[in-house]
Amino acid sequence: MPSPASPLKVAVLGFGTVGSSVARILVDRQPQGLVLTHIYNRNIARKKKDWVPSTVCWTEDIETILSSDADVIVELMGGLDPVAGWVERALASGKSVVTANKKLIATQGIALEKLARSKGAHLLYGAAVAGGIPVIPGLQQGLAGDQVLRIEGILNGTCNFILSKMEQGAEYADVLKEAQELGYAEADPTEDVDGFDARAKLVILSRLALRADLDPSEIPCRSIRAVSAIDFAYAKELDCTIRQISRAEIRGEDLASGDVLASVGPMLVPKASPLAWSHGTENTVLVGGKYGGDVVFSGHGAGGHPTAVAVVSDLISMAHGSRAVDLPSRKTALGGEFLLRHSIRFVVDDRPGIIAEIAQALAVEGINIHAIFQKPGFETSNLPFVVTVEPCTSSCLRRALDRIETMSCLLEKPFALQILEPEG
């Protein structure tokens, strides 16, 4: 039980959407054992709110926070510079840290946790992945007894918003614009749509679930920029939809020596999969365990309030003396590529012999065609059709497509989508 006599003093760094929601919950709900004492932000005159108690110290000077008597720093600034240094100094001085910073935890989490332990401080980051969905505490607490063999997730709300809107017939550029207007996507959407945001989250989940410490830069990312409305029409023919899927998997069931595979990018997802059910900015994470089978978590992955819930939950855990279960991980290099069925969309100026030529290029790489789909209603001079192929690696398919791309009848680069199999 937290002691009401000496509650943990909480300093919030960053009073944006999440930070103000954290402050709001602390002020409104007054969780036992926690008291908001400091708020750091640039330009605080513009930020001050009348619902924040007058006892709270507002400051624009980080040194005021780092030298204060705050027990816990809640870091909601994001990014690595200068935040990583501040977090390190806070932990080194024995302050605990709660953060939603996925980039920081993905790249420096292990070192920072070690530092925290050596100083008797704590580092919690339940908000760093899938905001309001308790997948990190779920992995640390409820599933620690299992041997997790794979994780598959929808970890980026922006991509899910875009793709679930495109599912209804819209084109990428229009939906991206709408997402930007709604504040779901940045002016430069690279981090989200090209998969880098999801990749950082996948690295964190892989560490907790597979106990594999992966180098983010090693994980292949494919962008969702090339997905078009016609791909959804063909996905429907395959009883699938398209989602940005982040996945990591151990091959061989042996945590100590099994190969780890990982990737991020748009995939064809069977409609029967729980990963097809997320709409809007929702996140979904599927954890496949050796003993417990598949467990699915879903909910609002991002946004001020859901992320703030994860932050406050971490604070409450700390106030109650709960300790993060320290799950040892090992530095792991990727062990190869997924072997997957693919669907490939071609747009051609139709003439006889195209299929034969494509089939021949695929056959050279040992890739078998499974089926060919061609929806009616298109001009033969600008004809999209889709070829599905039997399981192969992406790089093997890449070599075949490099050859196919030299065909003069092609009006666009062929676009390949991996197909998610129901069971890994």
Place this chain on the structure above:
Amino acid sequence: MPSPASPLKVAVLGFGTVGSSVARILVDRQPQGLVLTHIYNRNIARKKKDWVPSTVCWTEDIETILSSDADVIVELMGGLDPVAGWVERALASGKSVVTANKKLIATQGIALEKLARSKGAHLLYGAAVAGGIPVIPGLQQGLAGDQVLRIEGILNGTCNFILSKMEQGAEYADVLKEAQELGYAEADPTEDVDGFDARAKLVILSRLALRADLDPSEIPCRSIRAVSAIDFAYAKELDCTIRQISRAEIRGEDLASGDVLASVGPMLVPKASPLAWSHGTENTVLVGGKYGGDVVFSGHGAGGHPTAVAVVSDLISMAHGSRAVDLPSRKTALGGEFLLRHSIRFVVDDRPGIIAEIAQALAVEGINIHAIFQKPGFETSNLPFVVTVEPCTSSCLRRALDRIETMSCLLEKPFALQILEPEG
């Protein structure tokens, strides 16, 4: 970090499906800080397995366990007598307890937790609800920062197996028989099909999520025994399926004074709801928070391995010095009944004026008819049809049905199903 020098000594009470799976995981995976030292069961000669290390003490005498140097008792016997007394004695002597016993936790959990705290011991019960799905750690850790307003769950795998099989056209009696043959249902299925098992779990979740300590006997349970294949046919017309739903909700958003409503029983569930997606023995829990919105957990709720994962996860938490977050709850009486749309199935020997008479009886209670459905292909002398009505309480509808039941044309008692609304 757990100390390898002095690992927690674990005694398992009950070497059935779950107990042997817990032992297996402890022996195979050797989680840091934990060592299996004792196994208690009746008739151990019949139970002994060669994969259990020879250092483990097998006993048929509970006193051997209670007087041993075991640090943690894993209680997997179930029921209240004699187990409740054993758990109490273990905690009183400073041993910690991990249990999957929902009945024990629902009825005596608060007193036992108090006892544990007073002795510096711990009581964890992550396996008591929805076995392999980390909903209890999720509520204690990841969602503690939210203010949960409602929970809706599929908490009984037996009912879900039966109802999801009936969805494909089978009749209740046949599926129950199959479930019994597969070991999913007891010879006397009362606890499961009449809702008492789910009710104990709902009491535990309400305590953690709504901070409301409910008396199980106050929560109304409706049986799934009266559900028939024809109900699924009409459910389909309404774009619904039928599931056993356990739900509790706070009305008024005020944890301290809001009314709590709760019930267990078969409901019409819209196909678009995550609660319609569970099949077989799967469990699903939806937690609706004021700040974080809806979070959904799903997976294998029961079975030896999934439940064992939850038990071992609790043991690992203990070994790592993690403390269950102590969420204070208050004794709460139910504050009334849900106001819900209903669908009512009638089977009649058709004659003119039946609808008028039913409508009149409903009108007397102020209940408005919304729609009438009658599928073709039935004899007029044995005609099922369905009436849906606007929101009313079950007891109000009960009064109307009591009157309707006196009609001589009725061949069966009318069967009413509540309809789950998408948002509480």
